[in-house]
Ligand SMILES: NCCC[C@H](NC(=O)CCC(=O)O)C(=O)O
């Protein structure tokens with residue numbers, strides 16, 4: 001594997017999940033693979049899980065790790081070409097990227113949608129410049145339109161907990177005070193469609209995701225109806241994708257919060273969320289703390305998804 005930004009980069013999902021379970025059972029079995037290799041993790045946005053789980057995965061593989069928070073201690077980066085740089089940004093991304101490439105073997109990038117230009121976000125302008133100009137393998141730690149390390153961890157978790165071959169997985173929008181990216185729901189949809197589950201998306205009118213991510217999923221506007229018979233409930237907020245509301249909050253309807261009453265409509269479903277989660281907006285305290293909540297095992301599997309991806313990138317460097 002050279003770069004990892006979407007579900008296609010991982011290839012066959014059964015093989016990937018089998019490899020994940022093998023890595024999980026034997027985390028230190030590949031500790032020579034990363035010897036004298038350096039990972040640079042670059043964050044344009046905050047993170048708890050991605051930062052710690054990816055660093056841990058790299059350490060399991062014997063890598064050295066450097067972490068740079070671009071907004072804390074680095075020069076502010078201009079990302080637009082052609083700008084007269086007489087403002088508050090002393091350095092351009094087009095120098096910064098190849099310079100960073102000089103100091104490492106693999107680069108992980110977190111760069112959320114900026115909601116300034118839908119085209120720039122959906123062309124993945126920032127991470128694609130890293131792929132083009134760094135000279136290094138690049139993997140997404142949540143980019144503008146996808147969060148593949150999260151979706152891979154979600155897939156591993158569902159495979160571990162499912163009791164039928166093709167479970168019903170329902171992704172539900174839930175209210176949130178801020179405008180959040182579509183990356184997590186887009187990516188989850190992409191991976192669930194690829195896994196071939198019975199996959200349903202439910203959200204209020206106006207929150208339709210990009211058709212290329214919805215794919216063959218069933219879209220049901222009645223949340224209660226969507227939840228009927230669900231084996232897994234995956235909650236997430238996202239801001240509107242459709243014009244003219246791109247990147248806007250158009251509903252904070254708390255009747256969409258996942259509560260015990262909502263979960264009672266399901267087939268005793270497991271509850272999932274990528275975290276961080278705002279309690280009693282997205283999900284009630286009792287549901288997230290309850291016996292069917294998978295949020296902690298899901299977060300634990302972030303180490304495993306990151307380790308499989310780094311392992312495959314390191315194997316690619318050996319060829
Ligand atoms: N990496 C997981 C989610 C990251 C991000 N959430 C956030 O920014 C939450 C911020 C807040 O709750 O204020 C998102 O939705 O894409």
Ligand SMILES: NC(=O)OP(=O)(O)O
Pocket residue numbers: 046047048049050051142150274275276
């Ligand atoms: N789920 C997730 O990516 O969490 P962080 O934003 O804390 O990395």
